Amino acid sequence: MAKAMATPAEQAWKFAQRAESELHAKLAEKDPLFKDIDYLIAQYRSACENAIFLDFELATTKNIEGRLWDAHGKINNRYRRLLKSFQIREGEGKKKPVEKRKMVKHYLEFIKSSTRHYRGYIQRLSSHFGGIPEVEEIAHRFKLDGLSADDPIQASPHLRRLVLLSCHQVLVHLGDLSRYRETELAATGNRNWGPATGYYDLATAIYPASGASHNQLAVIALSDGSHLRATYHLYRALSVDDAHPAAKGNLEIEFKKILTAWNKGNLKTNGTVQGGSAMTDLVGLFARLHAQCYKGLDFAEHEELENETLSQLALDLKERSVSESTLHKFVIINIAAQHFAGTKFQAFFYFLRLNVKTIFTLLQVLQPELEWLVIDDNSIGDDPQQYNGSEKVTAVTRRILPSLRNYSSWIVANSALLVAQVGDTSLNVQIKELWKIYANSLTLLAATFPAEDLPSVEYLLEEDEDTIGFNPLDVERVKRRYFKEDGRRKPRWHDHGVDRYHPNMETLARIRDLLTDGLELALDETAPIALIDGGTFTYQEEGLPSEMLASPIGRRASSPEIITGDTSDNSADSAGIDIYPPPNDYQTGRSIAASESISFSMSTSMNRMVDSIVGKDGETETPPPPTGECENHWADSPTTPIGGTMTATDLVSIVHNIGSGGRSYNNSQQSSQGTPRPSLPSIWNTAFAQPPSHSPVSPQRPETARQVSLQQANAQASSMSDPSSFFYPGTPTVGNGAAGDGTTYYQGASAFDMEMSSPYSYGYANRTWGSGVLAGTPPNGQGSFG
Known part of the structure; x- marks a missing residue:
C-alpha cells in the first residue's frame, strides 16, 4: 500500500526540523561565527512561520512556536556567557574593549531581529485570521500594516482561542527580549523597563487567566529593589486559573530575602517610593508583616507589628503620602494572601484578620471626610x-x-x-x-x-x-x-x-x-x-x-422605646x-x-x-x-472533597x-x-x-x-x-496545616534563565504542559532546554 503523501504543512514542518538541527549543531561548536548563527536562526524563523500558517492546529500540536523560542533561548544564553566572561576578564585587568563592543553589537542586533520577527508574527496573525478584535487591537497599537499576502480565513471558536493564546505567548516573548536587553546591556541606574512592562501588560490583557506576565514583572520589580511590587506581582501570578508554576517558590524566596534584610537592618523597599521616609517605613512594615504571616507560625511581635503597620497606613493616608497605586497593591496583596493560604489554617486566619482590620482602617479614615460634608450640605440651603x-x-x-x-x-x-x-x-x-x-x-x-x-x-x-x-x-x-x-x-x-x-x-x-x-x-x-x-x-x-x-x-x-405594634406584623x-x-x-x-x-x-x-x-x-x-x-x-x-486533613480552602468551600x-x-x-x-x-x-x-x-x-x-x-x-x-486582641491560635516549616522552595529554572542575576525562577523545567497557552508549551514558552 502506497504511503500517503505528506501535506504542505507537514512538508514545511520537516524543513523546519532540518533548519533546527543545523542551528543546534552550530551552537554546539566551541566558537561559532556570529554571522553563521544569524543566518541559521533567520532561516529557522522563516521555516517555522511558514509551517504555522499552513496549518495552525498542526503547528500547535507539534509545539512549533515553542521550539522556535527555545532556539532563541539557547542563542541568548550563549551571548550572556560571553558577556560574563568579558566582565571576569575586566575584573582581572585583562580588558578587550574592541572585542567586547563587537560582541555587544551582535547581541543587540540579535535582540532587535528577534523583536522584529515576533512583531511581524503578530501582524500576520491579525491579517491571516480576520475578525479577531483583540489581535487587531494589538497590531493597531504596534502600528503594523494590516495587509498580507495570505488570504484571510474565518477562525472557528476553537481556532480563535489558539490564536489568542499564541498572541499572548508571543507578547511575553517580546517582553522577555526587552527585559534581557536592559538587564544585560544597560547600566543599572539607566534601565528603561517601559517596553518590557508594556508587552507584559498587553499579554495580561489578552489572557488574564495566565500568571506568566506577572511573574516576569516581579523579576523587574526585584531588579529595581521594590519588594512591594515584587510581592504584588507574585501573588497575582498565583491568584489566577493558569498560575505560574515558579511563582510560589519565587514568593517564598522573596519573603526569605525580606526577613533576612530586616534582621540585618538594611531592608530597602524602593528608592523611588513617593512620600519620603515615612512611606518607605510603611512599605517595609507591610512587607515584613506579610513575610511573617505567610509562614503560618505564631510570632511574638505579630500584634505589635500589625498595629504599627495599620496605624502608619492611617496616618499616611490622612497626610496624603500614600499613592492610590500603593494602596491598591496593599489591598490586592492582602486579599490574594488570604486566598492563597488555603492549606495553612494559621496563615489563613492571620490574613483574614488583616483584611478585616485594613478595611476598618480605611473606613475610619473615610468617615470624617463624609461627616462634615453632611453638615456642610445643610449650610447651602435648599438648593x-x-x-x-x-x-x-x-x-x-x-x-x-x-x-x-x-x-x-x-x-x-x-x-x-x-x-x-x-x-x-x-x-x-x-x-x-x-x-x-x-x-x-x-x-x-x-x-x-x-x-x-x-x-x-x-x-x-x-x-x-x-x-x-x-x-x-x-x-x-x-x-x-x-x-x-x-x-x-x-x-x-x-x-x-x-x-x-x-x-x-x-x-x-x-x-x-x-x-x-x-x-x-x-x-x-x-x-x-x-x-x-x-x-x-x-x-x-x-x-x-x-x-x-x-x-x-x-x-x-x-428608657428606650422600641418599635410599637405586633412584632409579627x-x-x-x-x-x-x-x-x-x-x-x-x-x-x-x-x-x-x-x-x-x-x-x-x-x-x-x-x-x-x-x-x-x-x-x-x-x-x-x-x-x-x-x-x-x-x-x-x-x-x-x-466543590473541594472533604477527606483527610481539612484545610482552610475546605473550610471556605x-x-x-x-x-x-x-x-x-x-x-x-x-x-x-x-x-x-x-x-x-x-x-x-x-x-x-x-x-x-x-x-x-x-x-x-x-x-x-x-x-x-x-x-x-x-x-x-x-x-x-x-x-x-477597636479591639486588637491576641492572635487566633488554630492548628497548623502544612505549615511553613521545611518548605521546599521551587528552584526549577530553565536553561534560558538559569544565569540571570536574580534568584527568581522563571522557567518551567520538569513540567509537562497538557493545558495552558498551547498544549505542551508553558505560558511564556520557556521550556526546559535539556
Whole structure:
C-alpha cells in the first residue's frame, strides 16, 4: 500500500526540523561565527512561520512556536556567557574593549531581529485570521500594516482561542527580549523597563487567566529593589486559573530575602517610593508583616507589628503620602494572601484578620471626610444645585475609593465566611466591629451623595481592568463589575470607540457601586446589614440593634422605646422611632437640620435606586446568562472533597456551600411566611433571593432594626474612630496545616534563565504542559532546554 503523501504543512514542518538541527549543531561548536548563527536562526524563523500558517492546529500540536523560542533561548544564553566572561576578564585587568563592543553589537542586533520577527508574527496573525478584535487591537497599537499576502480565513471558536493564546505567548516573548536587553546591556541606574512592562501588560490583557506576565514583572520589580511590587506581582501570578508554576517558590524566596534584610537592618523597599521616609517605613512594615504571616507560625511581635503597620497606613493616608497605586497593591496583596493560604489554617486566619482590620482602617479614615460634608450640605440651603456631587469628594476620599471598592467586592464575596464566625472570639469581635462601621459608612455615603444622581459607568474602571481574572474576586456575586446585564464583558476604558468619563464622574460611579454592594447585602437575609426606610443602613446582631451594642448614646439612654405594634406584623405601616436623644455636641441648628433632612432625602433617592435595580414591585426580566468563553470563565469551581486533613480552602468551600442555610438576621418571631424579598436581575442573584411579590424596600425587622439618626451615626462613628475602641486582641491560635516549616522552595529554572542575576525562577523545567497557552508549551514558552 502506497504511503500517503505528506501535506504542505507537514512538508514545511520537516524543513523546519532540518533548519533546527543545523542551528543546534552550530551552537554546539566551541566558537561559532556570529554571522553563521544569524543566518541559521533567520532561516529557522522563516521555516517555522511558514509551517504555522499552513496549518495552525498542526503547528500547535507539534509545539512549533515553542521550539522556535527555545532556539532563541539557547542563542541568548550563549551571548550572556560571553558577556560574563568579558566582565571576569575586566575584573582581572585583562580588558578587550574592541572585542567586547563587537560582541555587544551582535547581541543587540540579535535582540532587535528577534523583536522584529515576533512583531511581524503578530501582524500576520491579525491579517491571516480576520475578525479577531483583540489581535487587531494589538497590531493597531504596534502600528503594523494590516495587509498580507495570505488570504484571510474565518477562525472557528476553537481556532480563535489558539490564536489568542499564541498572541499572548508571543507578547511575553517580546517582553522577555526587552527585559534581557536592559538587564544585560544597560547600566543599572539607566534601565528603561517601559517596553518590557508594556508587552507584559498587553499579554495580561489578552489572557488574564495566565500568571506568566506577572511573574516576569516581579523579576523587574526585584531588579529595581521594590519588594512591594515584587510581592504584588507574585501573588497575582498565583491568584489566577493558569498560575505560574515558579511563582510560589519565587514568593517564598522573596519573603526569605525580606526577613533576612530586616534582621540585618538594611531592608530597602524602593528608592523611588513617593512620600519620603515615612512611606518607605510603611512599605517595609507591610512587607515584613506579610513575610511573617505567610509562614503560618505564631510570632511574638505579630500584634505589635500589625498595629504599627495599620496605624502608619492611617496616618499616611490622612497626610496624603500614600499613592492610590500603593494602596491598591496593599489591598490586592492582602486579599490574594488570604486566598492563597488555603492549606495553612494559621496563615489563613492571620490574613483574614488583616483584611478585616485594613478595611476598618480605611473606613475610619473615610468617615470624617463624609461627616462634615453632611453638615456642610445643610449650610447651602435648599438648593442642592449650588455644587455637584463630585465637588464634595475630598482628595483623601478620592484616593481611598478605588481600593475601598475592591474591598467592598471582597465583603460581598466573603459575606458567608464573615457571618459564619469561623475564627476565635477575638476575630469574631473584630468582624462585628467591621460590620458596624461599614453600615455607618454606607449611611453617610447615601446621605452625602443622593443615589439617583450617581452615574453608572458602562466600561471597566482601572481597578476593574487590573483585577480581571483575579480569582478572589472572580465570583458570581460581584461579576456585575466586569459584565453587562446581557452577559457581555464591559469594554476597557481605552478600547476603540469608548468615551471615557471625567475622573470626577468615575469617582461618583465608584460611590454608586459601594451603595449597590450595600444594597446587595441588605437584600441578603444571611447578612447582618439592613436598609431602613430606603436610606439608612444598620448593622444587626441576633435580636439586637447595633446602637444598643456600639453607640455611646445608646448606652446613656434610660428608657428606650422600641418599635410599637405586633412584632409579627411586617406591614409597611410599622414605623421606626428614634429612641435616643441627641448628645450635647450636636445641639446646633445645622446638625439638627442635617438629621431631619437625611431620612427624607435618602429614602427618596435610595428607593429610586432600588427601583432602578430591581424594578418597581420587583418586576424585572432576567437577562440571558453569559455565553461562550464568558460562561466558562465564570463557571463555579468544583466543590473541594472533604477527606483527610481539612484545610482552610475546605473550610471556605463548606461555608459558601451552606450559605443558604446559614443564620438569618431577621426576627426569629416573625410569621413563618415572612415578607418575600424582591427578585434581582441575574447580576444580583444569590441563593437567598425571594420571589418578586412586594415593594423593593427592605422589609421591616421589628425587634432587630430601627432608623438611626445622623447624630447617632456620627456619635457611633466617633466612638469607632478612637483606636482604643477597636479591639486588637491576641492572635487566633488554630492548628497548623502544612505549615511553613521545611518548605521546599521551587528552584526549577530553565536553561534560558538559569544565569540571570536574580534568584527568581522563571522557567518551567520538569513540567509537562497538557493545558495552558498551547498544549505542551508553558505560558511564556520557556521550556526546559535539556
